[in-house]
Amino acid sequence: MKNNTKRVSLVLGSGGARGYAHIGVIEELEKNGYVIESISGSSMGALIGGLYACGKLQEYKEWVLELDILNIAKLLDISFLSGGMMQGDKVFHKIQEIVGEVNIEDLPIKYTAVATDLVKQKEVWIQKGNLLDAIRASIAIPTIFTPKKINNKYLIDGGVLNPLPIAPTVSDDTDITIAVNLNAYNAKKYDIKIPKKEIEKENRFEEILFELKQKAGNFFEKESKSKFDKMNMFAIVGKTIDIMQNSVLECKMAGYSPDIMINIANDACDFYEFNRAYEMIEFGRVATKEKLGEIG
Numbered sequence: 001m002k003n004n005t006k007r008v009s010l011v012l013g014s015g016g017a018r019g020y021a022h023i024g025v026i027e028e029l030e031k032n033g034y035v036i037e038s039i040s041g042s043s044m045g046a047l048i049g050g051l052y053a054c055g056k057l058q059e060y061k062e063w064v065l066e067l068d069i070l071n072i073a074k075l076l077d078i079s080f081l082s083g084g085m086m087q088g089d090k091v092f093h094k095i096q097e098i099v100g101e102v103n104i105e106d107l108p109i110k111y112t113a114v115a116t117d118l119v120k121q122k123e124v125w126i127q128k129g130n131l132l133d134a135i136r137a138s139i140a141i142p143t144i145f146t147p148k149k150i151n152n153k154y155l156i157d158g159g160v161l162n163p164l165p166i167a168p169t170v171s172d173d174t175d176i177t178i179a180v181n182l183n184a185y186n187a188k189k190y191d192i193k194i195p196k197k198e199i200e201k202e203n204r205f206e207e208i209l210f211e212l213k214q215k216a217g218n219f220f221e222k223e224s225k226s227k228f229d230k231m232n233m234f235a236i237v238g239k240t241i242d243i244m245q246n247s248v249l250e251c252k253m254a255g256y257s258p259d260i261m262i263n264i265a266n267d268a269c270d271f272y273e274f275n276r277a278y279e280m281i282e283f284g285r286v287a288t289k290e291k292l293g294e295i296g
Contacts, residue, residue, distance in 0.1 A: 006176050009038040009169035011258060012045030014159030015182025016141065016271035017280065019044020021264045023061055024284030025180050026052055032292055034178075038110040040168040042158030045180070046113035046138035047095075050131050053107045056098045063094065064277045092136055102131045112168040113138040114158030118147055123161045125168055126150075144272075166256040177258040180284070184263035190286045198278045262291050 008029065012022045022045060029036065041049035051057040104111050105128045113126040113134035126134040129150070137148035137155035147154040158165065169177055268283055269276045 006034050007174040008034045008036045009040070009172040009174045009177045010036050010049070011164060011166050011169060011177065011179035012039065012041035012049045013164040013180055013182045014041075014043030014045055014157065015163070015264070015266070016044065017269050017274045017276060018182040018264055018266070018271075019048060020064070020274075020277045020280035021182065021268070021284030021287070022048040022180055023057065024281040024286070025262055025288045026057065028285045028288035028292070029178070036109060037174050038169055038172045040112040040114065040165045041138070042114045042163055042165050043139050043141060044182075045165075046115075046158060047135050050111060050113065050135045051095075051099065053109050053111045054099055054102050054131060055108075059098050060095070061281070063098065065281075067277075092132065095135070096132055099132050099135075104128050104131050104134060107131070110172065112165065114162050114165040114168070115140070115148075115155040116158055116160040118154040118156050120153075121161075123158070124153065124155060125165075127168075166258055170256065176260065178260045178262065179258035180262045180264065182264045183266045185266060187263040187265035187268075188287070188290075189265060189268070190283055192279050192282045192286070194279050198276075260291065260295065262288055 010026070010029070012019075012025075022041075026036070026048070036052070039049035039053055041047070048057065051060045104113075104126070111127070111131075115124045115126060115134075115137040116122070117124050124137075126137065133148065133150055136145075137150055138158045139145065140147050140156040142156060142160070147156050149155070163183060164179055164181055166177065166179055262284075264283065264287060269280055
């Protein structure tokens with residue numbers, strides 16, 4: 001298959017920080033001659049897919065890999081009283097710099113960002129209009145980012161109702177549908193060699209998370225702890241979201257199945273560990289390489 005060009009509909013699932021694996025998946029698919037002609041994504045899948053669709057994925061990758069702990073701290077725009085812990089304005093200001101003003105209908109490939117209508121409790125497919133707005137809506141992860149209002153609809157994370165949105169690609173005129181599931185149980189683990197500087201960054205980021213936990217604790221729990229606890233409020237909420245999305249995914253998969261499924265273990269990293277970009281990009285690359293090797 002590697003020697004033949006394959007036109008692909010690519011489905012990128014939600015899963016918080018594990019979404020960085022999508023970058024490695026895309027790079028490995030291109031390396032093996034696959035041509036991505038359609039993308040459907042929820043949450044981080046919508047973000048990575050949108051960046052790829054407008055030709056800015058490499059720039060985004062370089063940015064996240066260059067972030068140091070001080071940059072990350074500044075990007076954590078805390079806003080406990082506004083419907084989410086973070087407004088997300090600082091993060092999306094940078095993404096806007098990268099993406100620019102682009103409409104979905106002007107992209108060179110078909111693109112769908114999946115979001116959830118918070119009031120009507122319905123799945124929403126965004127296939128036209130401002131690309132950044134679509135991404136912002138799809139990635140409004142509960143408890144992290146505030147909802148995005150589009151056309152009088154309050155939209156949140158698409159993963160709430162459809163963590164792996166295959167349905168938007170069903171009518172595509174492509175050769176194959178490849179889906180990337182970020183919530184796979186019992187998926188294979190890989191021994192990823194991580195540079196020392198990345199390990200140091202991860203360790204220092206835990207200190208930031210501890211500080212956030214204390215602030216959140218003062219607001220929600222009126223308590224704090226003297227040391228970093230991995231099963232803190234952030235971890236609990238992340239695990240809760242994972243459980244919810246897995247339950248929804250089982251129902252969605254009963255209706256639509258991709259030709260190829262690339263599974264990323266749901267415990268490869270925690271939902272909120274956005275400091276592990278390098279590791280998850282490599283994880284996605286290795287998982288894709290192995291999957292392509294299996295099918296020949």
